[in-house]
Amino acid sequence: MLKIEECVLVVVDVQGQLAKVMHQSELLHHKLKTLIQGAQLFDLPILWLEQIPQKLGGTSESLAIELKKTTTPIAKYHFSGWQTDDFQQQLQNLRRKQIILAGIETHVCVYQTCRDLLDNGYQAHLVTDALASRTEANKVNGIKMMQQHGALTTNVESLLFELQHLAQGDRFKSLLKLIK
DSSP states (O other): OOOGGGEEEEEEOOBHHHHHTSTTHHHHHHHHHHHHHHHHHTTOOEEEEEESHHHHOOBOHHHHHHHTTTOOEEEESSSSGGGSHHHHHHHHHHTOOEEEEEEEOIIIIIHHHHHHHHHTTOEEEEEEEEEEOSSHHHHHHHHHHHHHTTOEEEOHHHHHHHHHOOSOSHHHHHHHHHHO
């Protein structure tokens, strides 16, 4: 089970024109926004990655608005976020081992980040409805590749209710409003 005090959300490269051409881009953005707001509801740390932002552009505006409430982007030049010193240092400073992964592209940057995280002793939890590639086939293949190396799968709603545990209280009421 996921534990709030052990989790970090990592949002990978949902940027510029590339984000717009993802398979089911509108649904992806909706799920990511819900996931980010949910992470903020639980006060989870969020690490926000951008691949070569000066060339690919910034994170989609609707997501950047939410992310800026609690974090700042980390620019990267490798496909894997782990290869960026700032990302690695921030993650190590958090001392949390359950990494929730979301973003694009599933079979490239998310995959390589996931592999490096797994190879360095972290648990990877893939939020499958908050992942995308330009084709559905590449998304499915990317998820399978990560699962073969030990990544676990979940979805936005399951994840948030798993973190909540208890079906009462103010946070539960806020979560219900967020999900609906």
